Amino acid sequence: xxxxxxxxxxxxxxxxxxxxxxxxxxxxxxxxxxxxxGAGKSTLLKLIAAIERPTTGSVLVNGQNVGxxxxxxxxxxxxxxxxxxxxxxxxxxxSVFGNVMLPLSIAGFPxxxxxxxxxxxxxxxxxxxxxKAMPIALSGGEQQRLAIARAVVNRPKLLLADxxxxxxxxxxxxxxxxxxxxxxxxxxxxxxxxxxxGLFADLAPRRILLDHGRLAA
Ligand SMILES: Nc1ncnc2c1ncn2[C@@H]1O[C@H](COP(=O)(O)OP(=O)(O)OP(=O)(O)O)[C@@H](O)[C@H]1O
Numbered sequence: 001x002x003x004x005x006x007x008x009x010x011x012x013x014x015x016x017x018x019x020x021x022x023x024x025x026x027x028x029x030x031x032x033x034x035x036x037x038g039a040g041k042s043t044l045l046k047l048i049a050a051i052e053r054p055t056t057g058s059v060l061v062n063g064q065n066v067g068x069x070x071x072x073x074x075x076x077x078x079x080x081x082x083x084x085x086x087x088x089x090x091x092x093x094x095s096v097f098g099n100v101m102l103p104l105s106i107a108g109f110p111x112x113x114x115x116x117x118x119x120x121x122x123x124x125x126x127x128x129x130x131x132k133a134m135p136i137a138l139s140g141g142e143q144q145r146l147a148i149a150r151a152v153v154n155r156p157k158l159l160l161a162d163x164x165x166x167x168x169x170x171x172x173x174x175x176x177x178x179x180x181x182x183x184x185x186x187x188x189x190x191x192x193x194x195x196x197x198g199l200f201a202d203l204a205p206r207r208i209l210l211d212h213g214r215l216a217a
Contacts, residue, residue: 001027001158001189002048007057009043009213017043019213021057025191027157030184032200033193035210041193042085044210045160048191049081050074061158079107082151082188084161090135090143090150096122097131100150107154121149125179141172148179152188159183161192165199173199 002025009018017040025031033041046052047059050066059067061077069077091099100121104114122128125145135143144164151159161180165173177200184190192200209216 001025001029001062002191003058003060004044004047005058005060007047007054007059009040009047009052010055017213018047018054018210021210021213021215023208023215025189028184028187028189030180030190030200030203030205031192032205032207033191033210034195034197034207035216037195038212039210040213041210042162043213045085045162045191045193048158048160049078049083049085079154080156080158082148082154082156082159084144084147084151084159084164086162086166088147090146092135094134095131096127096133096135096138096146099135099146100153103150103154117153117155118149121153124152124182125149139172141168141175144168144172144176145179148176152183156188158189159191161190163194164192165194165196170198177203 004021004023007018007021010016033044035041043052047054048061050069053067058065066077097118100118101114104117119128122131125148127142127145127149130138135146138146165176168176173196180190180192181203
């Protein structure tokens, strides 16, 4: 599903965020991406979503070289990804339902089918009873679960999450981790970047560890 082959990423004016990174993630795998702050975790996820492009090397997602895609092909490619990134904020002027509906409205789904999918996604993250609430009325953990519902409403085969449990207490973080496990169980590939070494520990997932932009042993 994901193949990195000798990937280097250098940001101007010469910061090496990733150096000679090669690995593969198979269909349906759950992988935790670990490493210190600044190790290159976010950069790695951004390369998969083609938010950034590799300086050299290739990033294949489902056999497609996403670093070489034309700009106009990106929205189609990203429709198959569920992104839970810190800069993708919730819309605070829309309800819980409205936030999850947005990606389907943009994709031009018929409203009836879209509403069904929105409720199914909210149900998966335990927020169906809050569909009419505004995001401001949700706790931090509920807001994070709402972000997950929005990311999965398109039914992507691959979920990418960047520090999805930042600012959550350990119990709430464990709830969020369990939701990712549920998606993994039904065959979705999940790649979660986190500084929290204890998260998922009892679930023993595969770990990829970055150290100053290099894969650690
Ligand atoms: N757009 C950018 N321009 C220049 N340098 C960048 C950019 N994005 C990241 N970097 C640098 O690349 C390195 C890796 O950053 P990255 O955000 O990928 O690490 P991270 O492991 O996700 O860190 P954190 O856990 O703190 O989010 C850091 O030195 C960072 O300062």
